[in-house]
Amino acid sequence: MYYSATLARKNRQWMPQFAVPLRHFVLADGEAIDHDKTLDWYAELVSLHVTILKEIMAKELDNDPDIAELMALLDLMDNLPGEWNRQYLCQPIFCMWLNLVLKSFEDHSSLKNCTDQLYTLPLLLISLLQSIQADFQMRIWIGKAVDPIGLSWGLSAVNPGFHTLIVSPSAQEMSIWRDEECLATWSYDSLQPLQKSASVCMHRPGLLGVYDRYYALDSIEITDYERYAHFGWKDYKHLDYDQSTAEILQYMDASFTCLESAWPEALRGMQTYGRLLAVGSPMNLDSNNSASMNIFPFAQALEVPLKHPLKNLESMIHEMSHCKLHILLAGEKLYHNADDDLSFRHPWLPMARPLRGVMLGSHAFLNVLELYTRTSRTLPEMEAFSCEQFALRQAEVQHVLFEEAVKGDFTPKGLEFLTLMQDRFRTLAAEMRS
Numbered sequence: 001m002y003y004s005a006t007l008a009r010k011n012r013q014w015m016p017q018f019a020v021p022l023r024h025f026v027l028a029d030g031e032a033i034d035h036d037k038t039l040d041w042y043a044e045l046v047s048l049h050v051t052i053l054k055e056i057m058a059k060e061l062d063n064d065p066d067i068a069e070l071m072a073l074l075d076l077m078d079n080l081p082g083e084w085n086r087q088y089l090c091q092p093i094f095c096m097w098l099n100l101v102l103k104s105f106e107d108h109s110s111l112k113n114c115t116d117q118l119y120t121l122p123l124l125l126i127s128l129l130q131s132i133q134a135d136f137q138m139r140i141w142i143g144k145a146v147d148p149i150g151l152s153w154g155l156s157a158v159n160p161g162f163h164t165l166i167v168s169p170s171a172q173e174m175s176i177w178r179d180e181e182c183l184a185t186w187s188y189d190s191l192q193p194l195q196k197s198a199s200v201c202m203h204r205p206g207l208l209g210v211y212d213r214y215y216a217l218d219s220i221e222i223t224d225y226e227r228y229a230h231f232g233w234k235d236y237k238h239l240d241y242d243q244s245t246a247e248i249l250q251y252m253d254a255s256f257t258c259l260e261s262a263w264p265e266a267l268r269g270m271q272t273y274g275r276l277l278a279v280g281s282p283m284n285l286d287s288n289n290s291a292s293m294n295i296f297p298f299a300q301a302l303e304v305p306l307k308h309p310l311k312n313l314e315s316m317i318h319e320m321s322h323c324k325l326h327i328l329l330a331g332e333k334l335y336h337n338a339d340d341d342l343s344f345r346h347p348w349l350p351m352a353r354p355l356r357g358v359m360l361g362s363h364a365f366l367n368v369l370e371l372y373t374r375t376s377r378t379l380p381e382m383e384a385f386s387c388e389q390f391a392l393r394q395a396e397v398q399h400v401l402f403e404e405a406v407k408g409d410f411t412p413k414g415l416e417f418l419t420l421m422q423d424r425f426r427t428l429a430a431e432m433r434s
Contacts, residue, residue, distance in 0.1 A: 006229060016044035018331030023414065025328040026420045028273075028317050029265030035272045039081070040298070041390070042327060043089040047078050049098060050089075056105050061115070069138045070118060090220075091149045091299040092276035096125060099295045110364045116141045117264040119367040124149055124164055126174065127191045129167050131365045137166040147223070152323070153197030155227055163208075176208065183208040184387060193218075212244065216252050220269045222261070223279030225301055248279060258382070266317065271329075274300055274320035290315040294326035310375060310389070317371050321364040329356065334414030344404055347396045355408040362400040365393050366428075373428050390432055401425055410427055 017274040018041055026033040054071060077088050085380050088094060097120065104114045113183040119141035122129070124146050142157040157163070175185040183204045190199040197210040214222045228388075231240055259267045276299040291301045300319035305313060328334070335355050337343070345363045353361075369390055376386035401422050410418060 005061065014060060016041050016048070016331075017041065020328075022328075022330070022332070022417045023420055024361075025324055025417070026366075026424055027266070028269045028321055028324065030265065030269055034267070035268070036086075037328060038088050039086045039272065041331060043086050045330065046095065046098065047085075048076055048101065049076055049307050050078055053098065053102060053105075056102075057118070060105065060111070061118075064115070066119075069120060069136075073121060073125060073128075077089060078124060080128075087150060088128070090298065092296065093124060095147055095297050097298070103295075116143070119162065121145055121192055123155065126165075126273040127151060129174070130169070130188045130191055132167060133169055133424045134223075134245070135166075135168050135170060137426070139163075142176075142208070145211075150193050151191065152193075152195060152213050152215065153190075154211055154213055155200075156210070156211065158207055175368050180209065181240040184210070189356060197361055208326040214249060216249070216256055217267075217271060220275055220277060222249065222252060222279060223280045251307060251312060254279075255309040255316070257315055258309045258375065258379060263275045263371060266320075266371070269324070270316065270320055273298055273323045274316060276300070277302055277316070279303070288312075288315055290319050292319040292326075294322075294330075297326065298323060308385075310372075310385060313371060314368050314389070318340045318364045321367040322360055325360055326364050327415075329359075330415050333411050334359070334410060334417055344407065346400050346404060355405070358400060358405050358408070362397055362405060363421060365397045366401070369393055369397060369425070369428050373431055375378070387432070390428075394432075398429075 010100075020034055020037045020041065024038070026112070054074060057067060057071065061420055065114055071356070078085075080088060090134055101114065101117045104117060120143065122138055122140045123142065123146045129152050140163050141154055141161070142163050143160040145154055145156045146236070149426050161178070163183070164389045166175045166177060168174065172188045173185060174188075176183050181204065182201050184200055186200045187194070194416065200210045202208060202304050217220055244255040256267065259270070273328040277301065278301045280301070280303055288306055289303050292299065300316065302312075302319070335372045339354045339356055344353050344355055344358045346353060346358050348365070349357070372390040372393075375382045401418070402410040405418055408414070408418075
């Protein structure tokens, strides 16, 4: 999260108790019960940050007449029962929204910018609003793209600005208005998961637009990088979805099919820790870059998938491993080295790195080695390529795990985790030798 665990402790004297075994974080797979424990813990951490946000809102926006509705909406989401609570608090889209709002307040952005971001919340959570019994209306902000959580459609405004959302339980419908004109209407049935945008009636498409969103395995969203350009990742080219969507989804399906055959447990891990893939056009035909950030959990940025399914998988497994380790680093103190202590190096970037970067790199490429070990023995047509890719990374990972990372000032938990990674590397190397 944007507010680090240290800052959260400064605002609160408690942090959620982290009780997930370290072995769960070594690889991209894991037991279902440990996935659930991890998400439960993370939901508690997000809830803590929601509490911090509400205190900031009460202090900074006490004169806003609509702030009570936003507070009530945050309370509604924060008090959902277990599984539903996880589904909303651990949603990539909500975590991004929360981090951006907190960052805006922390950076002392203009009050208008903070308010604009805050008032996208009702649209993000419109599937929750159908649980409210009385008719009501509230102010909302619609920008170039707003993706409601759990749905397969989103809304965009030609001229971003404030609109009015009217919720009518008696009529079982919702509508968006601007300047006393109804722009869009949809029934509660349109709020079912994976319901397509055709069910949204657009009265003024020149002012408000609706678009479909795309999911792999009904759970991993594949979206346009430009929609999440505020990630601050490298400047990927904008995708022309009209020309490339079907092809991209075809490549992704081929990659997921390979993963399901070779490492099905990691596919379930992807559905937990890598649920948003923001893709962009490659800067050149040979590139296969990818990125993730600890302040945008459960999300990855990828260049347009290459036609080779295993290279696609390598990028996804690599970034999903980062997403998973970021959660562990938020919950457990693994080392004492400061993040500005640039005393370390690894072969994947030319500059000096903090221990955190060394751990993230070695952990991600250990998982890449795991991927190629499994594909070499389960996908005969990929055996030669898998062995070649394993050999390409083996010496690099060995050097970092056994010569570079060991220089760190680890806590007992950190030493345990490093040992688990070293043991897994030895096992993989022995398997590939045989």
